Amino acid sequence: MSDFPYADRFHVHRSLPATGRNRAEVLAELDTMAREEDATWETGKISGTMYCGDHDHYAFLSEAFAKFAHVNALQRDLCPSQTKFEGEIIAMVLDLMHADAVTATTPAGLVTSGGTFSILHAILAYREYAAATRGISAAAGRLPNLVKPETAHPAFDKACHLFGIENRTVPVDPTSTLVDPATVAEAIDDNTIAIIGSAGNYPYGTIDPIAELGALALARGVGMHVDGCLGGFILPFGEELGYGIPAFDFRVPGVTSISADTHKYGYAFKGSSVVVFSDKAIRNAQYFHQLGWSGGKYMSPGMDGSRSGGMLASTWASMVTLGREGYRGYADAIFATARELMAAVRSHPDLRIMGEPTFCFSFTSDAFDIYHIADFMKPRGWRFNGQQYPNAIHLAVTRPQTKSGVVEAFSADLAEAVEYARAQQAAGRMTQSGAIYGGVVGGLSSEVESVMTMIMDGMLDTQQALPPRA
Template identity: 45%
Template sequence: MVSITAKAKQRVVDTGESLVSTLFEYAKKVPFVRDRIAAEYEKMMKDIAGQVRPYAADYPTYTELPEQGRDREAILEEMRNFHGLEADRWKDGYVSGAVYHGDREHTSFLDQAYAIHSQTNPLHSDLWPSVTKYEAEIVAMTADMLGAKKAGSGPENEVCGAVSSGGTESILLAMKTYRDWAKAEKGITSPNMVIPNTAHAAFYKAAEFFDIQLRKVTVGADCRADVKGMKRAMDRNTICLVGSAPAFPHGLVDPIEELAELAQKRKVGMHTDACLGGFVLPWARELGYPVPPFDFAVPGVTSMSADTHKYGYAAKGTSVVLYRSKALRRHQWYTVTDWPGGIYFSPTFAGSRPGGLSAACWASMQAMGREGYLDATKRIVETGQKIRRGIDAILGLKVLGDPLWVVSFASGEEGLNIYEVLDAMGKKHWNLNGLHRPPCVHLAVTLRHTKEGVAERFLDDLREAVEHTRANPGEGSGMAPIYGLAGTIPARGAVSDLLEMYLDAVYDL
């Protein structure tokens, strides 16, 4: 029987919902209810376990070290087999986001850059000054792209930053930095952060990890941050505001200028999360697309995150966190002087880090250059616009807001369940992102979708998926019931339990 653990709840201010969640937590403790729920979970987990371990039948499972080391070529052969089984879907453009470039020439170039530096560790900057050079230049090039020269003069406008392992780490670092800054500079010991509810889950995570109260404000009807609502949510203990450029769910840029003005007036931090758009929006603007101000050119923006491992086309495992001043960045650094292991200092959460990934990131930026990013963005946004127009033309669907290349769409027809459309697309090999509040689906267009015929295939498949769903309502399997369940308040605790069990399953052999 699967056991249910009650997890300490995050300090979340989210009107009207916490009472029902609490009741659910209590209900789980009543033996009869608990047993019924556990039995249901067990059934669901059986299905999930099969999906997590598709190779279990055909390949050996290692729960112990092999007695003798295996032949290296045999190991590589096994890995190539897995790669072969997994690569087609993203290579052929069936996946939203995930692999942003993926051309063989580019990836093998990144692999070579990694291989040259695979033994390096930026923790030892004395041993590998090459990697320190790469990281400093990654930060400088990213800052330059994101308005550093327009930030103003003086040490308070000297944009700087650090390389992290990904968007989530960049965001966690920025939020920890604000927490420590607010404590040191303002004496705030019960901090809160005010975010639009569409800000990435990494902000929710930061709040939980760093004990910052999360005040999430539901976005307006246009799916963008509600500035007035966020203003109302602030108080003396607010340490920062957050806006996205664009936000993951609907691909829309929040009103950063207004948020930054508010933050500046109230003397709090303002983080623009450009993990998704940092390497697209500057070039889209240059191409003449309407891109609202979002970077350090906006007074009041005090930090940003931009992911090199997405549209920077680096290998997975790097991102950049930027600050308007070195004084602010100081609150990110970690130093310890009384550890028996010696004097120790590190810029991010990790200690040792993979210098090879920074090398590959630097190599990607060098190989792309301004022209390369401009050209890639042109292809991506043109494809995004084609897809957006195509979706708008499909009866029963509607595009949310005015997106450039991350296009989200919802059902515009009574009785048409968008999650069943998502499932129908899954049966046609597509791997799209299911979203909720409101129920919708998105496609983040990458260079994979700019290949000939991919956008057309997507639209044809989507049209068929909608027609199929309309003709066979209620047929949805897969994610449809999970999203349906998550949308009903009492079931949210159950979905959370299921997700934790899924994480267990990932490591269960």
């Protein structure tokens, strides 16, 4: 990847232009970049990333977004539409998560800017709620802790880091890839604010034993968050279609919050997620109030302040136009495609599927380094996600993979890749790929943290620095 993409074709802005550029010229540049970048995922060979892949749907969402893009969702007196959109988005997710099963408390939710923020809000809420109701706080000499499976998303680790919570990460079974509730139970103590389960987890697409974890949370008097960021908008429809999806929502006693990303299988634009709670009191615990500011009384339900109303409008538009029937139809195609892709993997004795996945899956090999497969298939347009411990290849099946010919191309390329991997392993050759969330990249040195920092610097600094003048 170039440090200065498109610098060979388009003007590089080293400073703010003295006079504004022609709009048609700018739109032409944007059109070129958009068309070229779309071509990389339209093949159906890209794991995850583009969950919808439907340009007609994107055009519709863009039209909905444009009508409210300039609106500040913070100012509800001027923009009552945002109250309608946000309230109905939350209501629809609560309905999808069977909040009607909750009878003793009042369920509620928040719309956030992504899965990480949904998780951050949930953990912040648990911290504040535990401080208010159980006296658990660092100030009181009781450091709050969170118990999570190793497979749970790193956003939980980030939440612990940001909010001063002890992170108690427990291992998962290497065969099933699931967490053992007994292992979680051993990690819980009087300062535990919540435990975590995934439906499904990102690395393997498997669903933790939510019912057992919920029962444990009830017995120990702690919160229970289900991370449905990935599966929240597809697993319910897989259940309706008879794919054997276990209950993971508010029907499970002990589940007190769930995150679900509308910008994944909800087919909204990126930057949209929802977190719902079984009890409004837990959500309200993380509200922020500053009543003595000279600028007026400040109140915020979440970490964001100003937000574009376009995101709420387009997310709402996606949900109400697809409806249950639309989501169910797309889920059926995705589950069927995932099964065909996994069957192609299982047809090779040298390859092994990790656990019992659902709509996304990972596979590894005991015969050779699985990254040889990624090395071979990358030049053919396949972009997988790399896993580690053990090395594995991850494929999140989305609508672009359901296109005609994708499964056949995967099967053919995989068969050749297996032969290549065997030959490379026999020759003692190293792989070129490695594991970083969101892709398979060049191999990393032993000083992983330094290398990761260099990669982040490359994205944030190098590409934004001034390229050398010709």
